[in-house]
Amino acid sequence: MSERITLGSVAGLPEGRGIRVDYGEHRVAVFRVGDSVYAIGDRCSHAEASLAEGELFDLDVECPRHGSEFNLETGKPASFPATKPVPVYDVEVEGDEAFLVIEDEEATQ
Numbered sequence: 001m002s003e004r005i006t007l008g009s010v011a012g013l014p015e016g017r018g019i020r021v022d023y024g025e026h027r028v029a030v031f032r033v034g035d036s037v038y039a040i041g042d043r044c045s046h047a048e049a050s051l052a053e054g055e056l057f058d059l060d061v062e063c064p065r066h067g068s069e070f071n072l073e074t075g076k077p078a079s080f081p082a083t084k085p086v087p088v089y090d091v092e093v094e095g096d097e098a099f100l101v102i103e104d105e106e107a108t109q
C-alpha cells in the first residue's frame, strides 16, 4: 500500500531549487527540472543537512553543508564525504498535477 500526497501543479513548483515536504516520519526534498519532478530523501546521509536547501546542477543536488552531490534519479552520492544513498521516491504526474508516492516499506527511512 502507498500514500499519494499532492504537490500541486507541476508549473507551480519552483525550478532550480528544492522544496521540503514533511509527511509523518518522511522528510522529502522535491525538485522540478523542466517538466520532470524528482523526490529524494531530504536528510543528507552524511550529517542530515537538508538537501532541499542544496544547489542543483543538472540532476545532482549539492548538500549545503559539506558538498556531497546526490543524484535525483538514484539517490546515490557522487562525491565524499557522504557514502550512502538517500531514498528515492516516486512522483506521479497526472495532467498538470504532481503527486509524491510514499510506499509502506519506506515508512522507517
Ligand code: FES
Pocket: 044, 045, 046, 047, 048, 049, 063, 064, 065, 066, 067, 068, 080, 081, 082
Ligand atoms: S551533511 Fe551533507 S555532506 Fe555532510
